[in-house]
Every structure is written in structure tokens, then in C-alpha cells.
Amino acid sequence: MFHIKSLELVHWDYWQRIKNIPLDAKIITIAGQNGSGKTTLLDALRTLFGLDCSMGRTYKHYARHAGQQTSWLRAVVDNKAMGKQLSNRPFRSSGFFSEDEVTLFCQIQKNGGDWKRQYLMRPGNVQIEEVTEANDFLGVENYRKRLANAGLSPAMAKVLALEQGETDKLCEYAPRQLLDLVFQVFGDKEVLDAYDEAKRHQRDTEIELKRFEAELEGSKTNLEGLRLRVANYHQWEGLTKERRELQEEVLPTLEYHEAREKQASITRQLREARKPLMLADQQLSDKRAHVAAQAQAYTEAQQHETVLEQESTALQSRLSSINAKLKPLDSLLEQKARLQKLAADSGADIAAVSEQLEQKEAELARQKQGRDAVMSRIAQDKATVSALQGKTAMPEPDNVRAMRRALNDAKIGHAMLSDIVEVTDPKWQGAVEGVLGGYASVVLLDKSSDAAAAYRLAEKERYRHFIVPDLITAPSTKGDSLMSVVKFSDKAPGWLIEQLMRITRVDSVEEGARQSHIEEWITPEAYHKERRGGRSLFVEASRYRFGAAGKSQRMEAILKNLPSLEAQEDTFTLAISKLASEVSALKARLAGVDAAKELSARQEEFDEAARAAVPLKAERNEVGSRLGELQGLIKNATIARTRADTTWQNARFNLSESEAGLRLNHKRVIEQRSEHAKALLALRRQWRHMPYNWRRPARRQRLVAEYVNAHQTILRIHSLEASLSRSDWELDATVIDQYARLNEQLKNRASETEERRYQNNRAIEATTNARGAYMDRLRYTIKTYSKNIKELGELAGIEVHSDPVKLENDDLQLSQAGLHVRFKFDGKGIIGMNDGEASGGQQVMKSLVLLIGLLKSEDGSGGFVFIDEPFAHLDIRNIQLVGEFLKNTEAQYLMTTPLTHNTDVYDPSELTLITSKKKKDTQWAQPIFVLQRRTPDKAAA
Numbered sequence: 001m002f003h004i005k006s007l008e009l010v011h012w013d014y015w016q017r018i019k020n021i022p023l024d025a026k027i028i029t030i031a032g033q034n035g036s037g038k039t040t041l042l043d044a045l046r047t048l049f050g051l052d053c054s055m056g057r058t059y060k061h062y063a064r065h066a067g068q069q070t071s072w073l074r075a076v077v078d079n080k081a082m083g084k085q086l087s088n089r090p091f092r093s094s095g096f097f098s099e100d101e102v103t104l105f106c107q108i109q110k111n112g113g114d115w116k117r118q119y120l121m122r123p124g125n126v127q128i129e130e131v132t133e134a135n136d137f138l139g140v141e142n143y144r145k146r147l148a149n150a151g152l153s154p155a156m157a158k159v160l161a162l163e164q165g166e167t168d169k170l171c172e173y174a175p176r177q178l179l180d181l182v183f184q185v186f187g188d189k190e191v192l193d194a195y196d197e198a199k200r201h202q203r204d205t206e207i208e209l210k211r212f213e214a215e216l217e218g219s220k221t222n223l224e225g226l227r228l229r230v231a232n233y234h235q236w237e238g239l240t241k242e243r244r245e246l247q248e249e250v251l252p253t254l255e256y257h258e259a260r261e262k263q264a265s266i267t268r269q270l271r272e273a274r275k276p277l278m279l280a281d282q283q284l285s286d287k288r289a290h291v292a293a294q295a296q297a298y299t300e301a302q303q304h305e306t307v308l309e310q311e312s313t314a315l316q317s318r319l320s321s322i323n324a325k326l327k328p329l330d331s332l333l334e335q336k337a338r339l340q341k342l343a344a345d346s347g348a349d350i351a352a353v354s355e356q357l358e359q360k361e362a363e364l365a366r367q368k369q370g371r372d373a374v375m376s377r378i379a380q381d382k383a384t385v386s387a388l389q390g391k392t393a394m395p396e397p398d399n400v401r402a403m404r405r406a407l408n409d410a411k412i413g414h415a416m417l418s419d420i421v422e423v424t425d426p427k428w429q430g431a432v433e434g435v436l437g438g439y440a441s442v443v444l445l446d447k448s449s450d451a452a453a454a455y456r457l458a459e460k461e462r463y464r465h466f467i468v469p470d471l472i473t474a475p476s477t478k479g480d481s482l483m484s485v486v487k488f489s490d491k492a493p494g495w496l497i498e499q500l501m502r503i504t505r506v507d508s509v510e511e512g513a514r515q516s517h518i519e520e521w522i523t524p525e526a527y528h529k530e531r532r533g534g535r536s537l538f539v540e541a542s543r544y545r546f547g548a549a550g551k552s553q554r555m556e557a558i559l560k561n562l563p564s565l566e567a568q569e570d571t572f573t574l575a576i577s578k579l580a581s582e583v584s585a586l587k588a589r590l591a592g593v594d595a596a597k598e599l600s601a602r603q604e605e606f607d608e609a610a611r612a613a614v615p616l617k618a619e620r621n622e623v624g625s626r627l628g629e630l631q632g633l634i635k636n637a638t639i640a641r642t643r644a645d646t647t648w649q650n651a652r653f654n655l656s657e658s659e660a661g662l663r664l665n666h667k668r669v670i671e672q673r674s675e676h677a678k679a680l681l682a683l684r685r686q687w688r689h690m691p692y693n694w695r696r697p698a699r700r701q702r703l704v705a706e707y708v709n710a711h712q713t714i715l716r717i718h719s720l721e722a723s724l725s726r727s728d729w730e731l732d733a734t735v736i737d738q739y740a741r742l743n744e745q746l747k748n749r750a751s752e753t754e755e756r757r758y759q760n761n762r763a764i765e766a767t768t769n770a771r772g773a774y775m776d777r778l779r780y781t782i783k784t785y786s787k788n789i790k791e792l793g794e795l796a797g798i799e800v801h802s803d804p805v806k807l808e809n810d811d812l813q814l815s816q817a818g819l820h821v822r823f824k825f826d827g828k829g830i831i832g833m834n835d836g837e838a839s840g841g842q843q844v845m846k847s848l849v850l851l852i853g854l855l856k857s858e859d860g861s862g863g864f865v866f867i868d869e870p871f872a873h874l875d876i877r878n879i880q881l882v883g884e885f886l887k888n889t890e891a892q893y894l895m896t897t898p899l900t901h902n903t904d905v906y907d908p909s910e911l912t913l914i915t916s917k918k919k920k921d922t923q924w925a926q927p928i929f930v931l932q933r934r935t936p937d938k939a940a941a
Helices: 038-048 059-066 140-149 154-160 175-185 188-272 275-345 350-388 398-409 426-439 448-461 494-502 509-514 547-601 603-663 667-687 697-707 710-724 734-796 811-816 840-853 876-888 936-940
Strands: 004-012 015-022 027-032 070-078 101-111 114-123 414-416 421-423 443-445 486-488 527-530 533-536 798-802 821-825 864-868 892-898 911-915 929-932
Touching (some): 004 038, 015 929, 038 864, 038 911, 059 070, 059 101, 059 114, 188 667, 188 710, 188 734, 275 603, 398 448, 426 494, 426 547, 443 448, 734 798, 734 840, 798 840
Parallel strands (some): 027 911
Antiparallel strands (some): 004 015, 004 070, 070 101, 101 114, 798 821, 911 929
């Protein structure tokens, strides 16, 4: 077993870096205040050797305290050969044969959100900086295996992992607990647990086998029920198969046979009826020749008529061409006549015509202006209707649109009074419109703080309506005031609300006049009386602006008035058209003065047109005469063609009558042949899918002999269907597979159950025999441990006796067995492990004997032991006794002790490590101070 020679910590708990802590001594004392890091130092060694930390802590707990990404633990241990053979070095299995030292590394690194540790071994004394780039790190399990090969056996690992305070309390264990600890450390506990697990498994198997046997009996009952279901299914299947054969094979074959026989009989009858038809065809041949001759005559008459019509069409085209050439010449001659007429009328009073033209033009301008005004009104009304229907925005005056735009650009929240008013009673809509009409464009500000900015904009835009910043919530009122029929959707000016509340609603002017005590009133027709007098505030319905009802009435009024406006537009249009015609005539009269001049200038042009028109008119007359002749010829040709057609149609009619008369007696025969042909075709299509073997005459005759006909077969099918309609038939075909599968399963399960029972019985016998044989190993373990503690007791001057443990191959006795150890101090009487008769020092000595006895091996003591505060609560004499005992053993001890005035606790120590608490104002704890006992050789030097 190896010893520890030095230790180095990097970012472990609150130590930044402590290099080369010497541990190359037999007894090492770690002293310090409570909380100064004594147990932390021991946990560093436990982590370095792959063990668990004490008191529920883990290596992650210490790595997090440092606040770094990586922590390192490094220890140098000896690798000296045990004896003269170099092959006996502790780390020989790791390949380290020549070096006397081996360096162990533990790297703790933050990986994502968690911490991970990995290990490394190097021969010699190697520093941390030399292995930072290494790539052969070991996992925890592989590292533990290498340490076990070096002497840090699982038994030692379990002892080293004992919690703080457990090492000096082993004597307080019950005999059963002590025996369990011994078996656990020496590796026997796992074997016993394995035997117990095997026996539990065998008992579970026995219970399972009994359940299998019970299920097997139930399955046999189910198997018999399935057998009966299978027999029922086979019977149903046989009847179903017979019905299917009758329906799908026998019945179609018999129906085919009967249909075939029927059609063969009809064929023979039709064959005899073909002879009279041949004679009828001969008689009709002569009449068909006569009809062909009449058709030829009709064709010739039709061709003659066509030739005449073509000549007429050509002449008409020629006539159209002549007229096209004459048209421009006639136009010039018409212009000559018009100019001659204007020249003749030019002698009228020009001044009178000019004055009349001026009056007509002025009247035309007035009519156009009136029509434009009506058209503008129609466009405005249509835009308003579109806005009221929600298709476009409501049209507003230019100054209101400009003010709205300025307020929006300045981001000043506002609303117009017309946006928040709603009239609750349509009867008083006109009255509200009359009173509030002048205030419709009053601007209501959302925030009174925007008043100054709004005033500046109104001044700039010269806005004539009020800008109101101070608004109040309108109260809900009832009674006769005008306010009771007005509802505001938002805050409104207080003065406006007061005005509405002062006005009283009356049904008529007479009623208002009678009530002299009312200072201010208004009628539904918007006649308003106040202190200054009375006046009408009537507003046309087409100008309403307040509330949904007002908008609705406004749209209705506009739509009602639109037809009259459009009629006015039509009237203006007719008047304008008439005036325009009169103006044009007057202008033409004024133009007659220049007509004589134009006539003289174009005289040659007009003469040439007259000369060119003479031959064209002569040709037109000639073509017209020929067209007149053709009309008579075409009429005669049409009469001849009509007569030929009539004669031909009569011949055809006579031929039809003859055919009908001659074949009347044979019509039924022909129809029968047609129906027979269709029947044969249908028969072939209907039965072509039938297999050829079914259609053979021999088979059809055999079926006829067996089943007589299709009717008898149908009766048999009905009988089978009646039998199959019963509800007690088994229809599930899977019952056959279920029966076969269940039968096979039962056979296999019965065989498997017998085999498993046989194997389980053998396993019970083998387990019992094996555990019985292992009793010798348990007795040897107890004997070895008893020998170890006896030898350790002799070193400490204590007589140690262990009672024989009765071990039998029985569950109850094994669970109750315990190791009773007795001690004899200073020649006094024998005392037990924890019977209350030992002093505190004797309790510690007993626990140390029991503890170190767990570490002794057959080749002697060795290794190292971590002991937390073994001298606590001991007097000077007991401290000396414990110290002498530790000196006489061969193990390396790392003990902790609090700072105390009793220096005897340091007497056995060759090396003392002193830890200090971390100060609050510093990040890292102070380094560990080292005190080394001066040996006689060093003192002499």
C-alpha cells in the first residue's frame, strides 16, 4: 500500500493555490479553529482518491466556492517496492516500474451548467503546468480500479469514506452492526446480499409458477369452449359453402341453360318468317326508280333559278359601284345649289340678324350657367349620400377641412360638435338642427392644455367658429327641455348644455304663446322664441348634420330631391340644345354674304362634276333596266322549281305509303327479329363471364337432372338462408386459429412450467449449498478480523477478546448473528463494546482498534487513515495512550484537532498542519502553515 508524500490545491474551496503541502510523515495532525478548513483538506484527499466527501458534501460544493472554471488537486505518493523485487511496486499495474514516486491529478472543470471531474497519473514528481494539455484523462471508475490495484482496496475506500465522528464511535456499534461492517469492508456483504437476492428471486419464481398453474387450468376450460365453437363454425361454413355454390355456380348455369333454350326456339320461328320480306323488296324497286327521276328534274329547275339569282346579284353589285362614284359628284352639285340659295338670301338686314344672334348667345350662356349650378348641386348631394352610406368621408366646408388638417398636423386631439351629438327623438330633429346648426363646426379639444396652440392655429387660419377647451360631462335630464332629447357621446361645452336646458319644447306656436310664463320655447318646426322675440330656425332635411337619425333623414331628403334636380337639368339641356340650333342658323345667314364669292370661285369645279355625272347616270339606267327584266325571269324559275319539288315530294310520299302498306303485315316479324338480335347480344354479354366448363351441354344436362330447374334451386337456397339466419352460429373464422394457438400455447406453457419448476428447485438447492459453502469464508473473515484486533490490542496494552460467532446456513440465524468484542484495560475486568463502564479515552482506544483492524491485511498494516478529532474530550493520560498506540502501528494517520491549550495532542505528530479562517475582506483564505517535528538527527546537525 502506498503512502502520501505531498499535496497541492488549486482553487479548492477558498484556497487560491497551496503548493507542496508536506505529508511524508507517519502521523500528521491538522489543527485549526472550527470552520478553518480541516475537514475541507481531508475532503480534498478523498476527492483525489475518487472517494465521497464527508457530511453530504461533494467536490462540486468546494469547486463552486472558488468561483473559477477549473480546480486542480495534485498529490505525490510513494511507489517503492515492497521487498527487493521491483515488480512489487504499488503502481506496477499502471506501468510505473522504475520511478519511486507517482503523481496523481484530479481536474474539476465546469462543463456547461454542471461540474465534471477527471483523473490523471504520471510517473515521478510532475507539476500541474506540465499536464494542462494532456488528453489521456481517466474516468472515475477506471481511476478507482487503478488505485485498487495499487493497494487502495474497496475495503480501505469504505473506511476512508466514514463520516466525521464515525471513526471514534465504532465501539458504540451493536454486535450486528459491527459484523455487517466487517463483512462489508472485507467484501463478504455483497456476496451475502447476492445470495439473499437469489433466494428472493427463487421465492418470486415459485409464486409465479403457482399462478401459471392456476392460469393453465383456466386455459384448459377455455380450450374446450373454443373446440365447441370450432365445430359450430365448421357446420355453419358447410351450409354457407353449399348456399354459395348454389348461388354462384348452379343457379347461374341453370338460368343460362333455360335462356339459351328459349332463344333457340325464337330463332327457328324467325327463320320461317324471312321469305315474305324478299317479295316485298322486289315490288318497291320500281317506285324507287320513279322517285329518282323526279329528284333529277327538281335539281335542274333549282340550278336554273340559281343562275338567274347570281346574275341579279352581280348587277346589284355593279349598281352599288356606280352609286358610289356618283355620290361625291352629287355632293358637289348639292353644295352648288346651297351656295346659290345663300347668295339669293344675302340681301336681308345684316344688322338685325347680328343683334338677334347676340341676344340668343346671351340667353344660351345663362341657360348653361343654370345647368352647371344644378349639376354641381346634384354632384354635392350624391357625394353626401355616399358619405352617409359610409363609402367616403363627409364633405365639409373648406375652412373646416383646413382647420382639421392643421390640428391633426399639430397632433392636437379634438372633435367637432357634430361628432358627439345624437338626437333621441326624431320628432325634434329639426328643432335641434335649428338651434345647434350654427355650432356644428365648434372645435372641442381633448386636452385643455392644448388651448393656446389651438388658438394660434385658429388665428392663423382665420377660423370663425369657437375653439372650446373647457368641457363637462352632460347630465341625463328628463322633462320638456330641449336637452332631454339630446345625448352627447363625449364631454360638451357647459354654456351649450345650459342653453339647451333653457329651451322648452312645445307642440305648436299657439301653445307656446299661451304659456306666457315660459321665457324661451321651440316647436318641432324649429320656430324659436326667446327674450329678443321669435324667429324661424328651420333647416331643410337635406342639410341635417347631427346624430344618426339626422344623417338618415338627410339622406332620405337628398334622395327624394334628386329626381327633381335631374328633371331641372334635363329642362336646361333641352333649352340649350334649341338655342344652339337657332344660333347656328343665324350664323349661317351671316355667312350667306360670302356665298356668291365662293360660287364664282368654284364654278369650274361644279361644271366638271356635272359633265362626269352624265355617263354614270346612263350606265345606272341600263343596269336598272336589266335588273327589272331579271325579276320576272327569277319569278318564273322559282315557280318551275316549286312545281318540280312538289312532284318529287309527292312521289316520295307515294313510295313511303307503298313501303308501309307492303310491310305492314311483316312489321311484327321484323320487330321480333330486332328484339331477338338484341336478346342474343344481351345473352352473350350477360353470360360471357361464365366459365366455359359451366356452359358445356353435358354439364348442363347433369345439373338439370339433379336440380330440375332454376326455380327448384332458388327454393333450396331459401331453405339454406332460413337455417343460416339463426343467431346461435359461430361466425368468427379466427376461432380456428385461436383454438390451434391456445392448444399450442397450453402445451408449451405446461412444458415450460414443468421445466421452470425443475430449474427453480435446482437453483434453490444450488443457492443453499453455495451459501453453506461460503460459511467457511465468513468464518475466516471473522477469524482474521479477530486476530487483527487482538494484535492491535497487544500493541496498545489492551487484551481484546472476540466471542465466537455462530454461523449456520439459515436465514434467521444469519440475520441475528453479531460480533461481540470484549476489552480488558490495565488488568481490570473485561468490559464490552458500549456497556458504559469504559472511560472516554478507553472508548477512543476501542474505536481505533476496531477501525485499524479493518485496514490490516495478511502482509501487515499499511495505507493511511483519516481520523477527525480523535483526542476530543480526552485527558492528558488518555491522549498519551492513544498517541503511543498510533506510533506502534504501521499506518499513516491524518488526524484533525481543534486549537487547544493541551499540547499533548501534538506529541505523537511528526508533522502538524495549521489552517486559518478566511477573513471577510479577502477573497482567498490564508495558506496552510506547516510545523515539522525536529528529529534527533536534525537536532544534532
